Amino acid sequence: MRTQSPRSPDASTVRALLPPGVAILNEPETVWAAMLDGWSAQQLARNLSLSTIVSRRRLAERFRDFAEEYPWAWTVEQVDHFFMELRALRGGSRSTVLGYQNALRMFLGYLTDPTYGWGELCWERFGTHPAQVFHEWNTARHVQDAIGEPGKRPYTRNELEDLFDCADERVVRIRRAGSKGWIPAFRIATLMKTAYAWGLRRNEVRMLDLVDLASNPQARQFNDLGIVYVRHGKAMRGSPPKRRAVLTLPEFAWAVECIEEWLTEVRPLFVAPLATMLWPSERGHGASPIAADSVSRAFNEVKREAGLDDTLDFHSLRRSYVTHLVEIGYDAFFIQQQVGHEHASTTSIYTGLSPDYRARVVNDAIARMAHATTTDSPKEN
Template sequence: MGGDGLVPGSARLHLIDGLPLLRPDEQVFEAMIKGWRNQQLARNLSPGYINDQERTVRAFTRHADAMPWQSTPQHVDEWSADLRAVHGCVRSTLRNYQGSVRQFCDFLTNPAYGWGEECLRHFGTHPVQVVYDWNAATHADEAEGEPERRAFTRPELEAFFDHADEEVLRVRGKGRKGWLPAFRDAALFKVAYAYGLRRNETRMLDLTDFGRNPEGREFGEYGTLLVRYGKAKKDSPPKRRSVLTV
């Protein structure tokens, strides 16, 4: 909370009292987005996550062709149906999109931020929550993957890694410079599989993340791998963990 008693994201921090707005719809909406961004930054959420949230809310607003103080649950129903039927969004993606809109509405309808009062003053109405349990996807199962997706069999894995190695030899045999990226990719695939890494965990690796393991001296400098960008818990920074070489 600032010295003036206002919390991050408050309407009074983004709209000047008594100053007429030339384009009230556009200016108030942009002020809402900026206020929501500041509120999320104050909660220590990552910029990437905040950008995704903002993109989703803007997409919903465009589809509804209505500003937040005009939105209704029917707009959510139509948007959700379009995402599923036309764009083919999977269940988890749809739930995440709906969750972003729900959080935005929670922010706007919280009296602490004053957006309801600002909308009443400018438009004669105010935002309401439009995403409820009865019109949103639920998280009913921990495993939400599509059933047709399965793990590779051992022969399939061996064929995949063999192909990656063969690509290095093929490109190098032609005297082309691209063999180094091919070698990098082959090593990357094997490291990700061997240590059970997620995509972002793999992407953020550095050679200095490898270290010794006193209980596995035979592996030398590669006895353990420090994962610095593990999957974070809600409102938390990336989680670190160590994976032993076996």
């Protein structure tokens, strides 16, 4: 899983991609290629995965081929026709439409950002400039409230990447705009990753205190984040909150780096020195934790911007944790202890194994059967 710093990306500029004074034969195509390279560099500087960068680049190329125009000539009508064909003729799902629109919106956001200079260059060379043609009134985000199928489920790995990428990109975008809102955006991005990487419920993660983070003598590579002590676990009726210790697993070492960055570089910017809440609210100099409603509201904003199904809620991060531990091969009882379930049957409800995993299980079973048949068959004299 990828993570990302709130620092502005050190992406290639127009001057670096198209040095002044250099003769260009096919000017529009050369500028177009430089735009794609610049956008790829920007995303790479944000530590996004190569697969995400490649898929987004291909989508931009696909839209350019459909529009038969370069970005400085794209229109809202072309947006309408592209997505009408995607839905009506190609059977694209609502979540696919939202994901595509979000990616193309970010591409045009990059091109229209004066920091990179594409608007000025296009105006000098073509007498026009790129404009944002993806708005609230012509995208699928607000067409209807519910876009998913009924029933709760875990995120797929690609959906998790989209969710965390979107959360990270919001931090960079808000900070570059000069707003202090990038700190709360960084807080919710890190909180979401923490909930997934340790399989925590919303209340469990928001109530974490600095004293709940401890080292694990058996896993010193995680420094002071080898164990997360949950003191506000879901309680039985009439009982106090359940406590448990969640071990940090090697597969989630990236989340340790996220929290360390939050603790050392971002959190000190808006809390009093003696505040101990891991995710402090803006009120009272960080003496109280972030409110549950604030977590849900900020999370839903990120999820909608990422174009994900409404059935994928905050608790789906915990479902994903359980599912992925099963797929990795962790012992069922160990998983049950990690998430604090009283009964193994509860843990099984959380599991939504991917088709690829189920296919591997079937293939392994067939291979074992074939091997057993070969081994047990009588040898010919």
